[in-house]
Amino acid sequence: MLPISKMKSFVSSSSFSTLSPYFPITASPTLSLAYKSTQCNPIFTHLSNFFSLKTPRVSLPRNEGFSTQKRTAQMGASLSPPSGEVHVIVGPMFAGKTTSLLRRIQSESINGRSVAIIKSNKDTRYGLDSIVTHDGMKLPCWAVPNLSSFKQKFGEGAYDKLDVIGIDEAQFFDDLYDFCREAADMDGKTVIVAGLDGDYLRRSFGSVLDIIPLADSVTKLTARCEICGNRAFFTLRKTEEKETELIGGADMYMPVCRQHYVSGQVVIETARTVVEEAHKVEFTTTA
Incomplete structure (x- = not known):
């Protein structure tokens, strides 16, 4: 137990709160004594002088941070290709694949997007300049022997302005995979593909199943x-x-x-x- 004289050195004569005899109104005198003792110690004096040193300020050009971030974002945007999509609609005959394709194309057109529809020139059932569903729905189209010839026939300038490309009876196009990959990955187009996934022997028909790894969505009707x-x-x-x-x-x-x-x-x-x-x-x- 500490002698009374030492105990007095830790306790000040300042008044205590009338609400509690244990908590004084003023700051603890113990902390004050401890602070004074550190001033006499050369080690604490050295540390105090060290931490009191001001960190030199580095002046940057005005808005440099913002402009750097902006340039970085612009470079990233210029390097990344435009984002396209591939959507595949498959099923047997008379499942409504062409109807579903044309409805989606019409919806995209109503929303203000530029659209075009492609079909194989092998399909001459309703003429070469239009696609007709079994229930009579009809839209104009481009009939081509292969998809690689579409851009040239459509016009490269007009192709660049296209947003959505629909492909009907896709099983007849051998270059379906390459076209969809380039149109979506490199050109930023939304490609909607409709076709048979199997032939009359229930075997893979054309390249329709090959583009499923490219697809954002696959609908089986x-x-x-x-x-x-x-x-x-x-x-x-x-x-x-x-x-x-x-x-x-x-x-x-x-x-x-x-x-x-x-x-x-x-x-x-x-x-x-x-x-x-x-x-x-x-x-x-x-x-």
Whole structure:
């Protein structure tokens, strides 16, 4: 226990609050004594002088920081390519792919964006200068043999002003991947692609599936099975032709569900076998 004389040195004679005998109104005298003791110590005096030194100010040109940030942002903007998009619409025949494409193109046009639609010149069902849906919706288009020729045919100046490019029956374009990649990544275009994802044998058709890794969105549409009315994911060919690219409508194709695709293929194969056998018998008899 400290002697009374030393205790007095830590406690000042200043008055305490009447509300509490433990907390004085003025600052603690202990801190005051400690501060005075540091002034007599050369180490604390040296540290005090050190921290009291003023940091020299570095004068910068006016608005230098802002202009540097602005220049950096401008350089980054000039180096980065414009941002485009790729949207893919797939499904069997009669699923409404072209209708969906044309509606999106119309919506973009109403919003003030410059649009153009491309189709293959192989599709001559409704003429070469327009795209017509199964329900009668119609819009003008550019018919080209390949997508790489579109820019030249459309005009490079006009192409630069384009915002949105629609591609119908995309399965007929072998250069689909390269065109979509360049248009979206380098030219900043929004490309909307509609096409068959599978042929009548349920195999990949053209390059449509190749652009899915490029796509911002992929929409898989379905039709109604022509036999039972359930959702149809596949296209059944009614005729005996075997080539992959056989352009036609309801006279050659119908949308079917899985069950009726399998049974329909069996019926078609059986009928084809019967016809072939009949031709063989006829040829043998004639010979």
